[in-house]
Amino acid sequence: MNIFMLGGWMMWPLALVSVMVTAIIIERILLFSSCPFPTRDFTERLEKAVEGDTAPLLEAMGRIALLKRFSSLMASSHPQREASLRIEGEAVVRRLEKYLSMLSILARLAPLMGLLGTVLGMISTFSEIASAQAGVNMNQLAGGIWQALITTAAGLVIAIPALFFLHHFQSRVNSVASALSEAANAMLSLPAER
Numbered sequence: 001m002n003i004f005m006l007g008g009w010m011m012w013p014l015a016l017v018s019v020m021v022t023a024i025i026i027e028r029i030l031l032f033s034s035c036p037f038p039t040r041d042f043t044e045r046l047e048k049a050v051e052g053d054t055a056p057l058l059e060a061m062g063r064i065a066l067l068k069r070f071s072s073l074m075a076s077s078h079p080q081r082e083a084s085l086r087i088e089g090e091a092v093v094r095r096l097e098k099y100l101s102m103l104s105i106l107a108r109l110a111p112l113m114g115l116l117g118t119v120l121g122m123i124s125t126f127s128e129i130a131s132a133q134a135g136v137n138m139n140q141l142a143g144g145i146w147q148a149l150i151t152t153a154a155g156l157v158i159a160i161p162a163l164f165f166l167h168h169f170q171s172r173v174n175s176v177a178s179a180l181s182e183a184a185n186a187m188l189s190l191p192a193e194r
Helices: 003-006 010-034 043-048 055-062 066-075 083-098 099-132 138-188
Strands: none
Touching: 003 010, 003 083, 003 138, 010 083, 010 099, 010 138, 043 055, 043 138, 055 066, 066 083, 066 138, 083 138, 099 138
16 A cells, blocks of 8 residues: 555556456456357367258357357248348347457556656656755655656556456457357358258
């Protein structure tokens, strides 16, 4: 807490950003852990579906709550199935992408806020030095610079994991979107009587 207070008032907005980043990361981890798709055997199930054995693919997707509607649409035979699959697939991807734009903004904002805190700290330090009657006190100068750099460090500590998780989550979204497209195309390529 002492380092937090030494960082100045800019540490409070950084703390808020840190809480928001942590909340988004935890929420997304929970969501993605509830959607283990595509599975390791997805390619094998997809090949079976192309050959006409759709049960393993539909069963695997039907067990995932987020994909139940998509799976049931794949199994249906109504004339608007292709459009329905596209709309439902886009809805799944939107659900997976939720909050990622906010995480991206926060990951870029944190280091800038840290830099602003550093600049404000340096302005304050040099202002005190300029108004000092005696010569420059090196301890005061070093202490002011040290204090100012705390906010930059805090901003980077927030931004680095945020960017790591953002990249990981975006990679997972792309993987799920690609697998949904492949699964839908495999089912749509089957003859209508199936």
